[in-house]
Amino acid sequence: MGLASIWRYILAGLGLAALLVGIVTAVYLTLPQPAPGPDLSRSKKTANGLFVASFEPERGVVRQGELQSWLLTLKTAAGAPVEGAAITVSGGMPQHDHGLPTSPQATDYLGQGRYRIDGVKFTMSGWWQLRFAVSAAAGSDSVVFNIVL
């Protein structure tokens, strides 16, 4: 067996590999590209920048179909906890054109700007929105959190 024939095999192998890469690329490019999803951050400025709001499930995990409590933490833009805020909750599923299956409420103030939002339930997978209208000494503002299950 000469050197030339080994080169033949290497060349054939390279050719096949190149063909494979080409096909994989073609398949990948023709796949539907995922649309950019909604902003999923759990901490953000309120619409007019009055507060910084964070929203987390109280027990760390989101479970579909269960009534859960979440924590809404409100700070001023300067970082001071917001106390005595009046909070109303609304929301729904933008793609299904319906509201929330429950009426979550701010039930307790836990100190350090943390409010317990109880009665949150996500009954189906998909894109949910929770909107908080907040009134406090600094003024009124609102914030929307997106949750995708």
Add this chain to the structure above:
Amino acid sequence: MRWLISVASLLALAALASVGGCGEPQFSDAEKKTIASLALNTLPSLKPDTTNQYADLPAAAALGSTLFFDGGMSRDGTVSCSTCHKIDRQFQDDLPQAVGVGHTNRRTMPLAGVARNPWFFWDGRRDSLWAQALTPLENPLEQAGNRAAFAHYIKKRFGERYERIFGLLPDLSAVPANASPLGSDAEKAAWNAMPTGQQEDVNRVFANIGKAIAAFERSIEPEQTRFDRFAIDLATGAAPQGDAAFSPEEVFGLKLFIGKANCVTCHNGPRFTDNSFHNTAVPPIDGLPPDRGRVDAVAQVEADPFNCLGKFRDGDESACRELRFMVKDGPQMMRAYKTPSLRGAASRPPYMHAGQFATLEEVVAHYSKAPPSMEGVSEVHSLDLSERERAALVAFLKTLSD
């Protein structure tokens, strides 16, 4: 060296085939995850019902079972819970609308897994299994009794059994034979003439009847189906054996169910229900009284003296979060009805809250077409499923009954 070329060519061909789709796996990882979430083995164990301290007491379940099948628990002595909730028919009656003492306007619901519901009846007008069990007892079209008569009946027939579970029966000697705040004019008048303490005594016995029946009903749970065996094999990677193997049509139906047809949006979790209420444009039936679904049930559950916030609840108020955080208004409640479980559905036509559809084919055709709602707004969007797709969905639904 020739064999090396052959091996390389074979490898290349295999790679091409897998990229080209011939060896494509049956389900994507996302689909597998959804299928696993529907399998019965993900159903958590039944939580205690702290509002009913007798819920898991065998003696209470035994008395509840006796009452469930007892025709004496009705005005004319012939109708029991089991008249409509037939034990050999998934605890339903195969009729478009239930028939008790009279003809009702709603389809009897099957009972498998009923203790897991947050809301009861098609419209959720009761918030606990024991409060639910009381309602047909006094409905003039169902058992048509009244709570004073039930209290007397319990004392006469089951006094000893009752007292072993719930403690001493109250003195009923001065309680009228027939009286109820919900009964006929004469029964209402008799009720209103009773002193408050006496009314409360009767209400307490009545509530305990519901708690005993609920204790029995907690034992009625969904059973494993072909779908569950298929799902377990899919999750573990085992090749489905015997009837756990799905036909290509059943696989296609399952893919549609969790994909294009969007069924799983509401029929989710191991019970195939989101326990919520939706307007899906199911048409009203001529000749039946007006029925607006969830929108009218909210006031009824709030006014129910046996609801979670009422004085007959055991345990503390922390069990009442469903009622406390209930949605009370909004356009989405008009003609919204509970998402029923699909387990066993294929073998219990007719379908929907008043038996509007005679077959699963009609149900699937309705969702495919998605007509507008008579009143309120339907949440369903047209799917335009082909005949083959509709048939595949029905084939899949049957795997939840085998």
